[in-house]
Amino acid sequence: MDIATTTEPKSDQQNFDDYQSAPKTVTVSEVKKGSAEQPVEIHLVEFPGRPFKPSKSMRRVLVAAWGGEASNYPGRILRLYGDPTVKFGGQTVGGIRISHMSHLTEPVTVHLTVTRGKRAPFTVQPIATPQDATAWLTEATTLEELQKAWGMVQRAGLGAIAELANLKDSRKAELQ
Template sequence: MIDISQTTAPRSDQLNADDLIGGPRTITVTRVSKMKEPDQPIAIYFEGDGGKPYKPGKSMRRVLLRIWGQDGTAYVGRRMTLYRDDAVQFGGAAVGGIRISHMSGISSAVTMALTVTRASRKPFTVKPLPEKRSRAPEKRQDDPAPAGEQQDAPRQPSSRDRLYAAARAEAAKGSDALRFFRADLDPRADRALDAIADDLERIAAAADVADDDGFPGFAPPAEEAA
């Protein structure tokens, strides 16, 4: 096969919506940096970015804040799927932009209202991204393993991992949802959440603010490109 997608890539210092014409891309975050550009204050570097980080627009920064919290350094190692949305508008014209469809660290879909125009907000849903599993090399039946060598099985999420993911998903719905979730847990499981209590409170607080006015400190923005 001759892959022509690389011949159509736009010249840019960041991931562009046109880079995703060929289809969605799942990335693993390696670093988050603060930039000087007021319209694109955050750069998210990822494995294989080729020096072209993802610089999310305001709407997608709200999604990141709602689901992963306000500490960008905690994003390292997490994964998300990006896709091109042809309906994204700028200046009244559909120019296309980058949207997030899936994110790791959640056990169920998260829906929130995002501003489309000054007078319009629409629901936006992000789905859970399955854990990445490493593929073991194929082994012939007549090729025995060396003595003492044990075949590594893919790591399965522990009960604590599942508890943490469920708690973060509830926190993303707001403080009340988190409080009801913890109230239904047995005391031992509830105590286990104390290790991530600060993170849960940040996620819930961000969700509460987003429900009130969309995003802390911002008036409803005009149409934007991602």
């Protein structure tokens, strides 16, 4: 019996607790208008019914990296992590941050407000997309190259995608 599932928060959205143990790579399925307090809901393929509601700082990162038109976001990939140092109302409460984003050719740095009157740089890194991973696997011409390509797929957080695992297995059979 896996008791880890019993520790999951019961909520209608992604929470800091969901990301304390490890970052998660997620795919945007749609973006909807939220409430006045949380104006953006980013719905995720991996967590139906539990959207990521980014803070104002993370919305600024999204706009700097992907632009303001949210209709372009579906299909794009984020790596989210729990940052225990996030403050709200002067209290350290923890929050969800973005560490990597697809559709970037280079890291993006945004200067975000840390405290009133103080800003600090926040950088997000590019993340590989399933299309990148497909190219790595199909371009491998030896079993050693395929093994390296699969390692890259896993490090990119895409190893759980069934289509990529199937492609790896078929390429392995071809190369043997």
